[in-house]
Amino acid sequence: xxxxxxxxxxxxxxxxxxxxxxxxxxxxxxxxxxxxxxxxxxxxxxxxxxxxxxxxxxxxxxxxxxxxxxxxxxxxxxxxxxxxxxxxxxxxxxxxxxxxxxxxxxxxxxxxxxxxxxxxxxxxxxxxxxxxxxxxxxxxxxxxxxxxxxxxxxxxxxxxxxxxxxxxxxxxxxxxxxxxxxxxxxxxxxxxxxxxxxxxxxxxxxxxxxxxxxxxxxxxxxxxxxxxxxxxxxxxxxxxxxxxxxxxxxxxxxxxxxxxxxxxxxxxxxxxxxxxxxxxxxxxxxxxxxxxxxxxxxxx
Amino acid sequence: xxxxxxxxxxxxxxxxxxxxxxxxxxxxxxxxxxxxxxxxxxxxxxxxxxxxxxxxxxxxxxxxxxxxxxxxxxxxxxxxxxxxxxxxxxxxxxxxxxxxxxxxxxxxxxxxxxxxxxxxxxxxxxxxxxxxxxxxxxxxxxxxxxxxxxxxxxxxxxxxxxxxxxxxxxxxxxxxxxxxxxxxxxxxxxxxxxxxxxxxxxxxxxxxxxxxxxxxxxxxxxxxxxxxxxxxxxxxxxxxxxxxxxxxxxxxxxxxxxxxxxxxxxxxxxxxxxxxxxxxxxxxxxxxxxxxxxxxxxx
Numbered sequence: 001x002x003x004x005x006x007x008x009x010x011x012x013x014x015x016x017x018x019x020x021x022x023x024x025x026x027x028x029x030x031x032x033x034x035x036x037x038x039x040x041x042x043x044x045x046x047x048x049x050x051x052x053x054x055x056x057x058x059x060x061x062x063x064x065x066x067x068x069x070x071x072x073x074x075x076x077x078x079x080x081x082x083x084x085x086x087x088x089x090x091x092x093x094x095x096x097x098x099x100x101x102x103x104x105x106x107x108x109x110x111x112x113x114x115x116x117x118x119x120x121x122x123x124x125x126x127x128x129x130x131x132x133x134x135x136x137x138x139x140x141x142x143x144x145x146x147x148x149x150x151x152x153x154x155x156x157x158x159x160x161x162x163x164x165x166x167x168x169x170x171x172x173x174x175x176x177x178x179x180x181x182x183x184x185x186x187x188x189x190x191x192x193x194x195x196x197x198x199x200x201x202x203x204x205x206x207x208x209x210x211x212x213x214x215x216x217x218x219x220x221x222x223x224x225x226x227x228x229x230x231x232x233x234x235x236x237x238x239x240x241x242x243x244x245x246x247x248x249x250x251x252x253x254x255x256x257x258x259x260x261x262x263x264x265x266x267x268x269x270x271x272x273x274x275x276x277x278x279x280x281x282x283x284x285x286x287x288x289x290x291x292x293x294x295x296x297x298x299x300x
Numbered sequence: 301x302x303x304x305x306x307x308x309x310x311x312x313x314x315x316x317x318x319x320x321x322x323x324x325x326x327x328x329x330x331x332x333x334x335x336x337x338x339x340x341x342x343x344x345x346x347x348x349x350x351x352x353x354x355x356x357x358x359x360x361x362x363x364x365x366x367x368x369x370x371x372x373x374x375x376x377x378x379x380x381x382x383x384x385x386x387x388x389x390x391x392x393x394x395x396x397x398x399x400x401x402x403x404x405x406x407x408x409x410x411x412x413x414x415x416x417x418x419x420x421x422x423x424x425x426x427x428x429x430x431x432x433x434x435x436x437x438x439x440x441x442x443x444x445x446x447x448x449x450x451x452x453x454x455x456x457x458x459x460x461x462x463x464x465x466x467x468x469x470x471x472x473x474x475x476x477x478x479x480x481x482x483x484x485x486x487x488x489x490x491x492x493x494x495x496x497x498x499x500x501x502x503x504x505x506x507x508x509x510x511x512x513x514x515x516x517x518x519x520x521x522x523x524x525x526x527x528x529x530x531x532x533x534x535x536x537x538x539x540x541x542x543x544x545x546x547x548x549x550x551x552x553x554x555x556x557x558x559x560x561x562x563x564x565x566x567x568x569x570x571x572x573x574x575x576x577x578x579x580x581x582x583x584x585x586x587x588x589x590x591x592x593x594x595x596x597x598x599x
Contacts, residue, residue: 037468044475044489128472131465141458144531162523193515200522201503224503228526235527235534239455243538279454284542287549294556 003080010077013070029070033130036063040127060109060127067106067130074102098136105129143242143279151238158230162199165227169220170195176212199224246278247288254292308375311368324438327368331434334361338428358410358428365407365431372403399437406430444543444580452539459531463500466528470521471496478514482507500525547579552589559593 011019036059042048043056078093079086093099108126135141148155170191177185184206185191198204198220208217253274257267275285310320334357340346341354372394379390394400409427436442449456471492479486485507486492499505499521509518554575558568576586 040472041468041489041493044472044479046488125473125476128469131468134461135465141461144455144458144462148531193519196519196522197504200526201499203504205504205508228529231526231530232533235530236537237534239534239538240541243542281451284451284546287546287553290553291549294553 003083006077007080009073010080013074013077030134032063032066033133035059037128037131040124064106064109067102071102071106074099098133101129101132105133147238147242148235150242151234154234154238155231158227158234161230162227165199165220165223166192166195169199169216169223172216173208173213173220176210176216177208180209180213181206195220199227246280247284250274250278250280250285251288251292254288255295258292304375305378305381307371308378311372311375327364328435328438330361330364331431333357334428334431338425341425361431362407362410365403369403369407399434402430402433406434444540448536448539448543451542452535455535455539459528459535462531463528466524467493467496467500470517470524474509474514474517474521477511477517478509481510481514496521500528547581548585548589551575551579551581551586552593555590555593559597 008019012022012025014022039056039059042052049056074093075090078089081089081092094103104126108123112123167188171188173194174185174188174191177191178187184194194204194206198217202221202224204217204221208214250271253271257263257271310317310323312320337354337357347354373391376390376394377387379385379393381387381390395404405427409424413424472489474495475486475489475492479492486495495505495507499518503522503525505518505521507518509515551572554572558564558572572586
C-alpha cells in the first residue's frame, strides 16, 4: 500500500505521462515559483516594500512551507526509484542539480530563523534560485543545452580566442594610453575591463585620447564583431546538427517500421512518442514518411 | 460561372489571369502610395502645403478599400462552396482571419471620425498605418516567418525562457551587489532589469560598476549578452534552413510524381510553376532539383 502510493507520488512529481495529476502538480509549482519571483522583484522597490512589508513576509513564510513540503515529499517518494535500496534513489535526487536547487532555494530561510543576524542579501540571492526550478519542466531548454554542449570544443576555442584577444588588446591599450589616462588604463588588469566591454559591445566605456589608442580601440571593436559572428555560427551549426541527428534517427526508425510492410499499433505508438520527444512537426513527419515510402517503392 | 465566383477568384488570386493580376497590382500600389502619404503628411511644411490633396487622396483610398472589403466579404461565400460549406462559413473565415482584421481596422476608423468628429486624429493615423499589412497578402515572406517560428516554437520559447531566467538572476544580483553603492542607478530590481535589457540589446548597459564583484558581474553579463544573441540568431537561422529544406523536399516529391510517367503535361507544368512561385524558389534551385531527379531516373 505504502509502496504503491510512494510510486504514484514519484510519478506525479516526475511529470510521468501516465499520471494525469502530474500536469497539475507541474502547474501548481510553476505558478508558485512565478509568484515568488514577482514578489522578490516588487519587494526590492522601496515604496512597495514599505507599504506591503507584512504581506511579502507572509507570502515568503507560506512559500517556504510549501517548498519544504515539496522537497520532503520528493525525497520520500524517490525511494521508490530503487525499491531494494530506497536511500540510493533518494541520494541520487539529493545530489542531482535539481535536488541541490530545491534544497538551496528553500532551506536558507531556516538558517535565518535560527541565526537572525545572518546577512539578508545572501538569503535573497538564494531565494532567486527558485526560478531554476522551472527549468525542470522545460525540456526544450535541456535540448538547447545538449546542442550547445555537443559543440563545447568549438565554444572552448572561441573562448580561448576571446581570452587572447582580451589580453593582447588590454596590454596594447595599457602601453598606448597608460600615461595619458592612468585612471582607466593604469594597469593591465584595469584595461582588461575596458577590453571586455569593447569586445562584447563594440563600444568602450572610455574614449582613447592618443592616436595609437584610437587605432587599437577600432581594431578591438572590430574584433568584437568577429567574436559575435563566430559564436553565432557555432550555435547555429549546433542547432542544425542536432536537428539533422534527430531527423536521421527518426528516419532510421521509420525505415525499420516500414521494412516488413505492415505498421502495427505498437509501432505507430512508438513513432508517435519519438515524434513528440524529438519535437518534429506533423508536416516534417509526413515529408519523411513520403520519402521513406518513395525510397522503398523505387526499384533502384 | 457566377459573378460572385469570378469576384472571389480575382480577389483571391486563385487563377493566374490578367484581371486578378491587375487587381493585385492596383491594390498594392495604392497601399504603397498611402504609406508614402502618411509619412509625408507627418512633415509639417508638406502637410500645410498639400492639405486638400492629402484629404482627397485619403477619401479616395478609403472608398477603394471599402469597396474591396465589401466585395471580399460578399464573395468569400464561395470559399467552401466546392466542399459543400455554407456561405457564412466562408465569410466568417475571412472576417476573423488576420487579413480580415487588417482590412477592417485600416479602413473603418475613418467612418468613425465622420460619426464622431471629436476622435483623436493620432489614433486614426495609427490605424491607417495598418494598411501596410495589406501588402503582406501578396508576399509570402511574412507567412514564411510565422511558419518558421511556429515550427520551431519550442526552441524559441526555450531561448526566451533562458533570456527571462538570466534577466531575473542577473538584475537581482547587480541590485544586491551595487544597489547600496549606486542607488540612483539600481534603486530596485525593476530598474536593474532595465539595465540588463539594455546590455542584452545594445551590448552595453551604460553603467560602470564601482565594486569588484560588480565588475565581474558586468563582464559576465556582457559575455552572456553575446551568447544570448548567438542563441537567438542560431534558432532563427535553423528555423529558416529547416523551412527551406522542407519546401525543397515537398517540391522534389512533386517533381518525382510528375516525372514518374515520363510525360509532363501542360497541367502538370502549370502546377509545378505555381508551386515554385508559392514557395518563392529560384529557377536555379528548381533546375538543380529537376536535374538530380532526372539523373536518378537515368541510372
